[in-house]
Amino acid sequence: MLKCKFDVKGLDLYYSDFQALKKVDLEMSENEIMAFIGPSGCGKSTFLRTLNRMNDIVEGCRIEGKILLDGKDIYAKNVDVNQLRKRVGMVFQKPNPFPQSVYDNIAYGPITHGIRKKTDLDEIVEKALKDAAIWEEVKDRLRKSALGLSGGQQQRLCIARALAVEPEILLMDEPTSALDPVSTGTIEDLMVELREKYTIIIVTHNMQQATRISDKTAFFLMGEVIEYGKTIDIFSNPKHKRTENYITGRFG
Amino acid sequence: MRNVKDRLRAWDFKEILAVWVFRICACGSIAAIALICLFLFLGGGPAIIEIGLTNFLFGRSWAPLNIPAEFGVLPMIAGSVYITVGAVIIGVPIGIFTAVFLAFMCPKKLHKLLKPIINLLAGIPSVVYGFFGMRAIVPVIRNISLALTDGGSGASILSASVLLGIMILPTIIAISESSIRAISKEYYEGALALGASHVRSVFFVVVPAAKSGILASVVLGIGRAVGETMAVVMVAGNQAMIPIFPEGIFRGGRSLTANIVLEMAYATDLHRDALIATAIVLFCFIFLINIIFTFLVRKDKN
Ligand SMILES: Nc1ncnc2c1ncn2[C@@H]1O[C@H](COP(=O)(O)OP(=O)(O)OP(=O)(O)O)[C@@H](O)[C@H]1O
Ligand SMILES: [Mg+2]
Numbered sequence: 358m359l360k361c362k363f364d365v366k367g368l369d370l371y372y373s374d375f376q377a378l379k380k381v382d383l384e385m386s387e388n389e390i391m392a393f394i395g396p397s398g399c400g401k402s403t404f405l406r407t408l409n410r411m412n413d414i415v416e417g418c419r420i421e422g423k424i425l426l427d428g429k430d431i432y433a434k435n436v437d438v439n440q441l442r443k444r445v446g447m448v449f450q451k452p453n454p455f456p457q458s459v460y461d462n463i464a465y466g467p468i469t470h471g472i473r474k475k476t477d478l479d480e481i482v483e484k485a486l487k488d489a490a491i492w493e494e495v496k497d498r499l500r501k502s503a504l505g506l507s508g509g510q511q512q513r514l515c516i517a518r519a520l521a522v523e524p525e526i527l528l529m530d531e532p533t534s535a536l537d538p539v540s541t542g543t544i545e546d547l548m549v550e551l552r553e554k555y556t557i558i559i560v561t562h563n564m565q566q567a568t569r570i571s572d573k574t575a576f577f578l579m580g581e582v583i584e585y586g587k588t589i590d591i592f593s594n595p596k597h598k599r600t601e602n603y604i605t606g607r608f609g
Numbered sequence: 610m611r612n613v614k615d616r617l618r619a620w621d622f623k624e625i626l627a628v629w630v631f632r633i634c635a636c637g638s639i640a641a642i643a644l645i646c647l648f649l650f651l652g653g654g655p656a657i658i659e660i661g662l663t664n665f666l667f668g669r670s671w672a673p674l675n676i677p678a679e680f681g682v683l684p685m686i687a688g689s690v691y692i693t694v695g696a697v698i699i700g701v702p703i704g705i706f707t708a709v710f711l712a713f714m715c716p717k718k719l720h721k722l723l724k725p726i727i728n729l730l731a732g733i734p735s736v737v738y739g740f741f742g743m744r745a746i747v748p749v750i751r752n753i754s755l756a757l758t759d760g761g762s763g764a765s766i767l768s769a770s771v772l773l774g775i776m777i778l779p780t781i782i783a784i785s786e787s788s789i790r791a792i793s794k795e796y797y798e799g800a801l802a803l804g805a806s807h808v809r810s811v812f813f814v815v816v817p818a819a820k821s822g823i824l825a826s827v828v829l830g831i832g833r834a835v836g837e838t839m840a841v842v843m844v845a846g847n848q849a850m851i852p853i854f855p856e857g858i859f860r861g862g863r864s865l866t867a868n869i870v871l872e873m874a875y876a877t878d879l880h881r882d883a884l885i886a887t888a889i890v891l892f893c894f895i896f897l898i899n900i901i902f903t904f905l906v907r908k909d910k911n
Binding site: 449451456519 | 793796798800803804806809
């Protein structure tokens with residue numbers, strides 16, 4: 358049995374008076390890739406962003422229910438949100454490297470968390486870039502602007518940036534939706550490798566991607582989790598008609 | 610069918626008319642600038658030739674009524690530079706911090722209150738600022754100056770710098786704030802997601818990302834400071850002397866603009882032309898500043 362990382366219980370989320378998530382119950386285990394699928398606007402990103410409390414910055418957003426990380430409520434009063442976000446890293450849909458050098462992009466996180474020694478930073482930067490399979494491409498241009506990289510490289514840079522703070526969990530919101538098949542393949546391989554060390558939660562619109570890389574899948578619809586379980590089961594043998602319609606493309 | 614054609618024709622006419630209106634307006638502004646240049650260089654050029662370019666620019670004495678008269682604008686160039694640098698040192702940090710505060714840290718309600726107030730600051734006539742400076746800044750500077758140096762009336766370079774530092778705030782705040790706001794939220798979220806605090810995300814990611822816009826605001830602020838006349842005349846003391854740092858900032862100084870406005874009323878002949886030549890120097894300063902501004906904005910776009 359894999360260790361349960363996130364345990365979500367009866368989660369409701371409201372944007373002002375609009376309810377975006379309804380009674381979501383989910384469990385996510387260590388060393389697994391969990392995929393969220395579902396039509397646009399069904400609340401996948403919203404749910405993902407509750408896991409590292411990025412919704413805190415959205416005005417008028419409030420939640421009910423519980424999210425436990427290693428058994429502890431992440432919305433409890435005494436939780437240090439910055440520390441939580443260090444443990445739960447995030448990669449965004451659109452690559453968003455800072456308009457700084459490649460090196461500074463990666464070093465920003467570790468420096469934020471108190472690592473100042475140049476040699477330590479050098480080491481972390483190199484390791485993160487290697488882990489994200491982009492070291493070979495950028496090792497000669499560490500001091501150049503990250504904005505000069507291609508979209509796929511930028512996204513891997515963002516993954517490296519997230520890895521550099523040594524998170525336990527990596528949230529990825531459609532990390533490959535803006536990328537060509539080759540870059541997508543690289544990033545997928547990367548995720549499968551990263552699974553050894555991290556818990557990965559990914560939002561995707563790409564059914565093949567979900568089947569290729571994920572162990573578990575959750576299907577969202579209108580803010581509800583309609584079905585979740587082993588990816589093989591969901592795709593070969595969906596229990597709900599609506600899940601089946603969606604994954605076979607008959608949705609609408 | 611015919612109906613459509615008629616309508617098209619009417620539209621065509623309006624379109625052509627509009628284009629011409631725009632063209633004429635554009636030509637008008639260009640003509641205005643061309644005329645100003647022409648006036649400046651025709652009026653001041655001969656004076657510069659007569660005085661001699663080096664004598665004019667680097668002459669340390671401005672004594673138009675002496676015999677023989679001396680027309681060195683170096684004291685005024687120095688005065689303008691001193692006053693402006695001081696204004697930048699005082700106004701820029703405050704302006705940038707205020708902009709960051711407005712963009713990222715202040716509650717919406719407070720923003721609604723503060724923003725119009727800051728805009729109002731931009732609309733206050735400079736003579737009113739001048740009064741404020743005379744009554745509120747000059748006495749304070751006089752006391753400081755008496756304590757630190759042996760004298761000083763308070764009407765000084767420093768007073769002008771403080772006052773101008775306040776006057777350039779609205780420019781710096783408005784442009785910096787909008788350029789900070791224009792920085793995509795993704796950078797901010799990216800930094801937060803790494804576990805950086807709000808303040809750290811803002812200062813180490815968002816603000817650097819907005820640096821060319823912020824620089825542009827500073828350059829525009831400098832432009833305003835260099836060109837300001839009335840308020841400076843009222844608080845700077847206006848002695849045409851080259852200030853010597855550091856006591857010099859507690860002594861009176863004269864800016865290029867002040868030089869022109871103080872003497873234009875009674876100047877004749879070469880004296881008058883030398884004042885126009887002073888305006889040329891001022892014009893070159895502003896021109897330079899604008900070039901820098903354009904350059905920065907262009908760099909920002911790429
Ligand atoms: N900041 C917000 N304020 C108000 N409503 C929001 C906000 N963000 C999202 N919503 C709403 O919440 C619902 C879920 O949005 P969410 O972004 O989570 O969808 P999604 O499943 O990620 O869609 P997509 O696949 O298109 O990314 C949508 O109806 C959306 O309009
Ligand atoms: Mg989304």
